[in-house]
Amino acid sequence: MARALVPRAGRGENCRRECQEDRYGANCEQDCQCENGAECDRFTGACLCLSGWQGPFCGIPCSEGFTGPGCKKPCRCRNEARCDRVTGSCDCPDGWTGPICDDECPPGAFGANCEQICDCKNGGSCDRFNGVCSCSAGWTDRDCSTACPESTFGNDCARTCRCLHGASCSPVDGSCDCNEGWTGQRCEMSCAEGFFGRDCEKVCRCSNNAACNRFDGNCLCLPGWIGRMCEEPCQQGRYGPMCSKACKCQNGAECSPVDGTCICSNGWTGDYCEQECEDGLYGANCMQNCTCLYGGICSRFDGSCNCTAGWIGGHCQLPCPDGMYGVGCTETCKCENGAICMIDTGHCDCLPGWMGDTCSFQELEGFQKSQVVLGRTVTCNQTDVFMFPERQFTFECRFLRVDGLRFPNGITCRQRWVNILPDSTSHTIPNEPTI
Numbered sequence: 453m454a455r456a457l458v459p460r461a462g463r464g465e466n467c468r469r470e471c472q473e474d475r476y477g478a479n480c481e482q483d484c485q486c487e488n489g490a491e492c493d494r495f496t497g498a499c500l501c502l503s504g505w506q507g508p509f510c511g512i513p514c515s516e517g518f519t520g521p522g523c524k525k526p527c528r529c530r531n532e533a534r535c536d537r538v539t540g541s542c543d544c545p546d547g548w549t550g551p552i553c554d555d556e557c558p559p560g561a562f563g564a565n566c567e568q569i570c571d572c573k574n575g576g577s578c579d580r581f582n583g584v585c586s587c588s589a590g591w592t593d594r595d596c597s598t599a600c601p602e603s604t605f606g607n608d609c610a611r612t613c614r615c616l617h618g619a620s621c622s623p624v625d626g627s628c629d630c631n632e633g634w635t636g637q638r639c640e641m642s643c644a645e646g647f648f649g650r651d652c653e654k655v656c657r658c659s660n661n662a663a664c665n666r667f668d669g670n671c672l673c674l675p676g677w678i679g680r681m682c683e684e685p686c687q688q689g690r691y692g693p694m695c696s697k698a699c700k701c702q703n704g705a706e707c708s709p710v711d712g713t714c715i716c717s718n719g720w721t722g723d724y725c726e727q728e729c730e731d732g733l734y735g736a737n738c739m740q741n742c743t744c745l746y747g748g749i750c751s752r753f754d755g756s757c758n759c760t761a762g763w764i765g766g767h768c769q770l771p772c773p774d775g776m777y778g779v780g781c782t783e784t785c786k787c788e789n790g791a792i793c794m795i796d797t798g799h800c801d802c803l804p805g806w807m808g809d810t811c812s813f814q815e816l817e818g819f820q821k822s823q824v825v826l827g828r829t830v831t832c833n834q835t836d837v838f839m840f841p842e843r844q845f846t847f848e849c850r851f852l853r854v855d856g857l858r859f860p861n862g863i864t865c866r867q868r869w870v871n872i873l874p875d876s877t878s879h880t881i882p883n884e885p886t887i
Contacts (some may be wrong), residue, residue, distance in 0.1 A: 458582060470494060477745055487511040504538035530554040547581040573597045590623035599623050616640050642666060660685040676709035685709050702726045719753040728752060743767045762795030771795050786810045854887040 471480030476497040483868035484492030484501035490510035493500065495738035501510035506523040514523030519540035527535030529542035533553035536543065544553035549566040557566035557580035570578030572585035576596030579586065587596035592609045600609035600623035615620030615628035619639035622629065628736035630639035635652040643652035643666035656664030658671035661680035665672065671684035678695045686695035686709035699707030705725035708715060721738040729738035729752035742750030744757035745750030748768035751758065761779045777798040787800035787803035790813035794801065802811035 485509045502538070503540075504536075528552045571595050589625065614638050657681050675711060700724050719751075744771050760796070788812045 464709075471477075471494040474484045476482050476484055476492055476494045478683065480494070482497055483833045484497055484499070485500075486492045486509055488505045488510050489502050489504075491500040492498075499508060499510045501507070501522050503520045503750070504523070506514060506516050507510045514520075514537035517527050517535065519525050519527050519535060519537050519722055523537065525540060527540060529535045529552055530546045530802075531545060533544045533548065535541075542551065542553045544550070544565045546563050547557055547566070549555045549557060549561075557563075560578065561576050562568050562570055562580045562583040564731045565742070568583055568660070569582055570585070572578045572587070573596045574591045575588040576585040576591060577588075578584070585594065585596050587593075587608065589606050590600050592598050592600060593757050600606075601614045602620060602820045605611050605613055605621055605623045605626040611621065613626055613628075615630075617634045618630060619628040619630045619634065621627075624802075628637065628639045630651045631638070631650065632650050633643055635643060644877065645662065646656050648654050648656055648664055648669040652666070656669055656671075657752070658664045658867040659681050660677050660683070661674055663672040666672075669687050671680065671682045673679070673694065674768045675693050676686055676691060676695070678684050678686060682763050684884060686692075689699050689707065691697050691699055691707055691709045691712040691875060695709070697712060699702075699712055699714075699723055701707045702714075703720045703725050704717045705720065706715040706717070707713075713725065714725045716737040718735050719729055719738070720725050721729060725737075726733055729735075732750065734740055734744050734750055734755040735743055739757060742755055742757075743793065744750045745768045746763045747760040748757040748879070749760075750756075750761065757766065757768045759765070759780070762781070762815070764772065764781050765772050772778075772795040775785050775793070777785050777793055777795045778784050779811060783798055785800075786800075787798075787810055788795045789806045789811050790803050791806065793799075793802040800809065800811045802808070807813050866870070
């Protein structure tokens with residue numbers, strides 16, 4: 453049986469040379485029709501397409517989603533990325549990156565394949581698709597480089613501050629930074645007593661009830677005080693606000709450092725303590741009543757009593773004890789025979805039957821200051837007592853009157869008597885008239 457002959461794809465006398473790239477078939481007589489760089493099979497003329505092409509002559513590009521030789525390999529690109537039909541690489545859209553475009557842009561980058569750098573400042577975030585800045589609270593402008601205008605705050609500076617009394621408003625959250633002397637969420641409250649400064653955070657150190665300036669803490673002293681913290685009283689002789697006035701008090705009076713009022717020392721009164729206490733009053737400003745009795749003199753300084761003769765005690769309320777008399781009851785009475793001693797003078801008030809300065813003599817019977825002698829009435833205005841031995845006494849009358857007529861001075865009437873003894877009977881020595 454005869455063998456069939458297969459025409460060779462060659463040329464030349466011995467058919468040993470291969471066809472040129474654009475020729476194929478027997479004796480390379482046919483023209484290849486491959487396109488887009490496809491390789492032409494020199495035997496059959498079939499086209500071996502390069503990656504990205506398809507069709508009999510490789511003139512048709514790969515359909516969407518396919519790549520590789522003959523467009524037989526599916527693309528792996530995500531997020532609507534464009535797939536290169538030749539290489540299969542992914543051309544990522546805005547906001548995506550990575551081999552298959554499944555990674556979001558990292559912070560600070562945006563655009564296709566995240567190849568552009570964001571320009572947002574002050575913590576602003578960048579839109580990964582278009583690069584537009586989303587400013588953090590308190591900032592505005594294209595690149596977030598401008599702080600919020602005064603009295604606005606928040607995202608896009610869209611909110612209005614509500615701070616009072618000149619307080620500054622945080623552009624971030626609208627919180628109020630209070631000025632000195634104010635506090636509260638909106639700086640609407642003045643500092644409480646005892647506090648001052650920004651947001652009333654400082655403690656006042658004023659003394660003696662001084663008012664504290666809620667703005668700077670300075671102390672406003674009450675009258676009578678001075679010093680940075682009002683801790684020093686006015687010096688002696690000064691009074692009033694800032695101790696600016698001079699006192700007018702006299703006689704050792706204490707001057708009030710507050711209003712200059714004079715606090716009189718004992719024994720003085722008056723606006724300036726220039727007057728002595730009136731009788732019956734004593735003490736500071738003469739406000740107390742004396743309590744001295746029986747003519748006692750009251751000290752205007754301390755109310756102590758200077759008692760008259762015959763009286764003692766804090767108020768001169770006690771008479772001298774028995775047997776004493778005089779000022780302070782320091783004198784001893786000399787009265788005898790039960791006589792009453794006068795507490796003021798010491799004079800003896802004799803009991804009946806006794807006589808003499810100290811009541812030491814018994815009265816003598818028979819003697820009278822007025823009697824009839826020799827038929828005449830004799831009156832004795834003054835008697836002198838003379839004592840003789842054996843308890844005999846002579847009473848001599850002076851300034852005699854006989855029947856009402858006064859005798860010249862020097863004419864006396866003398867009588868001698870014997871003292872009556874307790875155990876004897878009375879008897880009389882005869883008269884020895886001298887007239």
